[in-house]
Amino acid sequence: MSQKHVTTRVSEDLYEKIERIQQEEQTDRSTAVKRLLERGVGDWQIETAVRRYREGTISQVVRQNSQMFPFGASSTLLTSVASK
Incomplete structure (x- = not known):
């Protein structure tokens, strides 16, 4: 690749x-x-997927971008994270 x-540029901290x-x-x-x-x-990908799952738009997102689930994350993971 x-x-x-x-x-x-980043802050000194x-x-x-x-x-x-x-x-x-x-x-x-x-x-x-x-x-x-x-x-x-x-982390951003997972947070975005969870937010979209909660909004009910995840099925459209998955069709548009299969990369939305990083590192083999599944809908089971989304369901467990989204319910918290």
């Missing part, structure tokens, strides 16, 4: 948090940021 370059994570994970900053982005995007 080809990779794209992303550049962003967020930068320090990333540095702590980098040290804890014993990795370089780039790898730490990639892992955090992957996790954040995955």
